[in-house]
Amino acid sequence: MRSFYASVASNTLGVGVGLRSPHVARILKDLPSLDWFELLADNHIVAGGWARQQAIEIAQHYPVTMHCVGMSIGSCDPINFDYLKKVKQLAVEVQTRLLSDHLCWTTWNSQNSHDLLPLPFTEEALAHVVDRIVRIQDYLGSRIAIENVSSYLTYKHSTIEEVEFVNSVAQQADCLILFDINNLYVNHVNNGQQTYRYLNNIDITRVAELHLAGFENKEQYVLDAHNDTVHDNVWALYEYFLRRKIDVPTLIEWDHNIPEFEVLYAEAMKACQIKQQLLREREPVYAVS
Amino acid sequence: MQFPESNNASISLRELQKQFWSSCRKRENGIYSMIRSKSDFSPEQRMDVYRTTARSAHVSALMDSFPVCRAILGDDYFKLLAKSYFMQTPSLSVDMNLYGESFPGHIAMLIGQRKELKELVYIVDLARLEWEYQKAYFAPNAAVFDVDRFQDKCRRLGDRAVLTLQSGISCMSSCFRVFEIWEMHRQDKLEQQSIVSNSRQYICIYNKDYQPLVEKVNAGVYELLIQIQQNKSLAEIANIFQGRHDLNAALTTAINNRWITS
Numbered sequence: 350m351r352s353f354y355a356s357v358a359s360n361t362l363g364v365g366v367g368l369r370s371p372h373v374a375r376i377l378k379d380l381p382s383l384d385w386f387e388l389l390a391d392n393h394i395v396a397g398g399w400a401r402q403q404a405i406e407i408a409q410h411y412p413v414t415m416h417c418v419g420m421s422i423g424s425c426d427p428i429n430f431d432y433l434k435k436v437k438q439l440a441v442e443v444q445t446r447l448l449s450d451h452l453c454w455t456t457w458n459s460q461n462s463h464d465l466l467p468l469p470f471t472e473e474a475l476a477h478v479v480d481r482i483v484r485i486q487d488y489l490g491s492r493i494a495i496e497n498v499s500s501y502l503t504y505k506h507s508t509i510e511e512v513e514f515v516n517s518v519a520q521q522a523d524c525l526i527l528f529d530i531n532n533l534y535v536n537h538v539n540n541g542q543q544t545y546r547y548l549n550n551i552d553i554t555r556v557a558e559l560h561l562a563g564f565e566n567k568e569q570y571v572l573d574a575h576n577d578t579v580h581d582n583v584w585a586l587y588e589y590f591l592r593r594k595i596d597v598p599t600l601i602e603w604d605h606n607i608p609e610f611e612v613l614y615a616e617a618m619k620a621c622q623i624k625q626q627l628l629r630e631r632e633p634v635y636a637v638s
Numbered sequence: 639m640q641f642p643e644s645n646n647a648s649i650s651l652r653e654l655q656k657q658f659w660s661s662c663r664k665r666e667n668g669i670y671s672m673i674r675s676k677s678d679f680s681p682e683q684r685m686d687v688y689r690t691t692a693r694s695a696h697v698s699a700l701m702d703s704f705p706v707c708r709a710i711l712g713d714d715y716f717k718l719l720a721k722s723y724f725m726q727t728p729s730l731s732v733d734m735n736l737y738g739e740s741f742p743g744h745i746a747m748l749i750g751q752r753k754e755l756k757e758l759v760y761i762v763d764l765a766r767l768e769w770e771y772q773k774a775y776f777a778p779n780a781a782v783f784d785v786d787r788f789q790d791k792c793r794r795l796g797d798r799a800v801l802t803l804q805s806g807i808s809c810m811s812s813c814f815r816v817f818e819i820w821e822m823h824r825q826d827k828l829e830q831q832s833i834v835s836n837s838r839q840y841i842c843i844y845n846k847d848y849q850p851l852v853e854k855v856n857a858g859v860y861e862l863l864i865q866i867q868q869n870k871s872l873a874e875i876a877n878i879f880q881g882r883h884d885l886n887a888a889l890t891t892a893i894n895n896r897w898i899t900s
């Protein structure tokens with residue numbers, strides 16, 4: 350499918366961070382050296398004011414991607430085309446490199462949970478989600494990337510393994526995958542998800558972006574709170590994935606208890622260092638006679 | 639906890655989502671039998687994570703939208719009101735910024751029921767002001783008043799010419815000094831002030847250069863904005879104003895502030 354957004358492929362992006370309002374003035378003033386920013390689309394698709402203007406000004410200096418939470422891809426409610434219209438308008442305006450949302454449902458009977466609710470992994474859900482993504486992509490005129498979500502439960506009647514479900518959705522809908530490695534780890538702790546099996550089997554040809562974030566340990570489970578630095582176990586999984594595919598843009602997410610920009614920046618630099626180290630390992634060593 | 643095994647294979651996606659939603663909003667337990675579980679983390683506890691997350695997201699949105707009401711009521715009491723609002727009022731928009739429109743009305747209702755709120759009657763007007771301020775923050779940017787276009791409209795329509803308000807502008811009146819209370823809290827000045835105003839207070843909330851602004855206006859300007867909002871023609875407004883307010887002065891203020899469009 351042709352994309353009408355920015356012509357530069359997203360895999361030319363390196364490491365970015367999620368744009369958060371408290372950092373915008375500082376970023377626009379200092380223009381820190383970062384490859385790109387991810388815009389939380391729902392914060393910026395408003396009619397006007399500073400919230401929209403922030404996105405436009407950042408896009409004048411950096412490549413941006415747009416990450417949505419409102420498509421409700423797995424919902425049984427009708428697709429919200431008014432919402433998609435606003436997303437599309439901003440996507441064109443900021444020339445987004447990638448547009449993404451989550452493999453979940455958020456609405457029921459026109460009511461919005463504002464949370465990413467888990468889908469069962471069944472043939473019915475697969476067909477339902479594929480059909481909706483195809484229609485969403487047709488409307489947007491571009492492929493989207495779907496993200497694996499963190500969850501606190503799985504359903505007894507799921508018949509498909511999560512990674513197979515994600516791959517099948519991407520292949521059948523011809524969309525991309527936004528692979529959140531922190532979500533994989535959170536699901537490992539909460540639901541016994543097998544991490545390395547997932548990492549080995551995810552369709553790398555369709556992975557267009559990686560997410561890294563911090564979680565909160567609640568003893569009984571871990572909460573995907575995006576309120577801390579990336580956990581060492583998640584960095585290890587990240588490195589493992591990069592050994593399979595290295596030219597994927599990586600994003601650091603942070604949504605609660607937002608720290609100084611330097612903290613996010615340091616996390617991004619850590620991701621850069623891991624990538625560079627792996628690239629160095631790949632360089633051939635020539636014997637000098 | 640043990641659950642009877644149900645025939646989960648027959649559960650449709652729609653039925654599952656319905657059960658999940660009922661469990662989130664009303665603590666119904668039909669979903670529990672569909673959830674895989676380990677003994678140390680039961681289906682009920684797993685659903686509690688979703689209930690808590692949804693509630694906190696909505697309560698946080700209200701805390702962000704009504705910061706002055708929150709400061710006056712205190713975090714704990716505000717959260718109590720926000721939770722009771724959330725239980726009664728699901729979000730009907732994908733835009734979280736639109737959650738809370740009827741929150742001032744919810745407070746008004748509670749004032750009649752809770753004696754600890756009796757002294758705080760003014761907080762309803764304050765909440766209205768905060769809601770309009772939040773709306774102005776996300777409103778489209780105001781266009782410049784086009785004098786030529788306006789004159790052309792007057793030539794074509796004469797007395798029937800109708801003005802329109804900029805989107806995002808709103809006005810309100812109150813018998814309390816809500817403007818001063820709002821401003822004092824925003825500046826973190828917690829001086830004791832008289833709450834009741836000697837005369838009715840008129841306030842205009844609007845958006846200028848990407849920022850929301852709040853301004854006190856006189857009765858004439860308020861009247862003008864209200865009449866425009868009700869689609870009254872200039873002739874009708876002139877009639878209403880006769881002998882009461884200075885229409886030219888009110889129009890000049892409104893045009894200079896970009897509160898009306900041509």
Ligand SMILES: [Fe+2]
Nearest residue numbers: 496529560602
């Ligand atoms: Fe993510």
